[in-house]
Amino acid sequence: MPFVNIVVIQSGDHILNTFDERISQFAEQKFQRDGIELKTGCRVLEVQKNRIVMREKGTGKKVEVPYGMVVWSTGIGTRPVIAEFMNQIGQHDRRALATDEWLRVKGCPNTYALGDCATIEQRKLLEDVAYIFALADKDNSGNLTAIEFKEAFESIRERYPQIDIYLKTQRMKDVLKILDDPKDSVLLDIEQFKSSLVKVDAQMKALPATAQVAAQQGEYLARCFNRWSVCESKPEGPLRVRGDGRHMFHPFVYKHFGQFAPLGGEQAAAELPGDWISVGRSTQWLWYSVYASKQVSWRTRALVIFDWSKRFLFGRDASRM
Numbered sequence: 001m002p003f004v005n006i007v008v009i010q011s012g013d014h015i016l017n018t019f020d021e022r023i024s025q026f027a028e029q030k031f032q033r034d035g036i037e038l039k040t041g042c043r044v045l046e047v048q049k050n051r052i053v054m055r056e057k058g059t060g061k062k063v064e065v066p067y068g069m070v071v072w073s074t075g076i077g078t079r080p081v082i083a084e085f086m087n088q089i090g091q092h093d094r095r096a097l098a099t100d101e102w103l104r105v106k107g108c109p110n111t112y113a114l115g116d117c118a119t120i121e122q123r124k125l126l127e128d129v130a131y132i133f134a135l136a137d138k139d140n141s142g143n144l145t146a147i148e149f150k151e152a153f154e155s156i157r158e159r160y161p162q163i164d165i166y167l168k169t170q171r172m173k174d175v176l177k178i179l180d181d182p183k184d185s186v187l188l189d190i191e192q193f194k195s196s197l198v199k200v201d202a203q204m205k206a207l208p209a210t211a212q213v214a215a216q217q218g219e220y221l222a223r224c225f226n227r228w229s230v231c232e233s234k235p236e237g238p239l240r241v242r243g244d245g246r247h248m249f250h251p252f253v254y255k256h257f258g259q260f261a262p263l264g265g266e267q268a269a270a271e272l273p274g275d276w277i278s279v280g281r282s283t284q285w286l287w288y289s290v291y292a293s294k295q296v297s298w299r300t301r302a303l304v305i306f307d308w309s310k311r312f313l314f315g316r317d318a319s320r321m
Contacts (some may be wrong), residue, residue, distance in 0.1 A: 007037045023269040026279045082117045101251035114217035116209045127198040131241045158238040165203040224249045240280040260287045
């Protein structure tokens with residue numbers, strides 16, 4: 001593009017570093033072909049008039065980059081109304097509202113939060129290790145057999161989703177494989193039981209602040225509220241580890257359906273479940289179909305498709321610039 005120079009400044013070593021390495025490499029190669037200059041491993045220190053001051057991580061040297069226009073894209077901040085609410089309930093030292101697995105705000109159980117303003121604090125197995133061990137030790141022998149261990153884990157898998165994440169990442173089908181010595185004749189005391197749980201808790205990760213997560217959380221809360229009167233008398237959730245009975249609802253479980261990254265020039269990249277990677281023009285058309293299908297009504301779907309068709313035929317509308 002004549003008279004225009006585009007520079008992308010990224011603090012990480014690669015762009016799109018949350019995606020698969022193959023997608024990151026494809027995006028960098030495409031940007032280079034398009035004449036876009038990439039400056040990775042650079043942290044912006046300040047934005048001055050007509051120039052950006054940044055520091056190169058590798059050398060520690062300060063570098064200035066001149067600019068005519070800056071587009072700043074560095075994530076989200078806390079809205080004032082959320083920040084004020086967090087101060088009122090004692091969560092002032094956080095970036096987002098802490099909720100439990102049922103999306104209830106911690107310290108305010110009758111308030112629910114979802115989307116970018118909240119983050120789920122998944123309960124660790126080690127926090128409840130004594131209660132889980134007592135639940136599993138049905139004969140009160142002070143040791144767990146392989147059968148007791150397996151039955152205990154099967155009964156709490158829903159309550160602690162990191163168990164399924166660990167089994168999936170380690171490609172295990174049997175929970176007994178978690179043990180260092182997965183034999184049917186094994187006997188575990190509470191210390192050995194703890195050591196088995198440490199590596200499972202290490203799989204815990206915060207959910208990304210994406211529309212996909214927020215949409216699933218909204219659908220989950222709608223189902224819970226619609227079934228409130230039924231579940232109040234007949235709880236359908238998992239067994240309580242601390243206390244008797246069951247939880248009222250099933251906890252929220254996020255299902256990742258993949259992610260797209262439009263790269264411009266009618267090209268996109270996609271990372272889908274099953275280690276399936278797709279890049280190029282065909283992926284852009286896949287993105288179009290998914291985006292249109294997620295519209296809330298046929299009216300908005302038609303308007304979006306009409307806007308795309310107009311852009312294909314006549315180019316982008318620059319009359320409002």
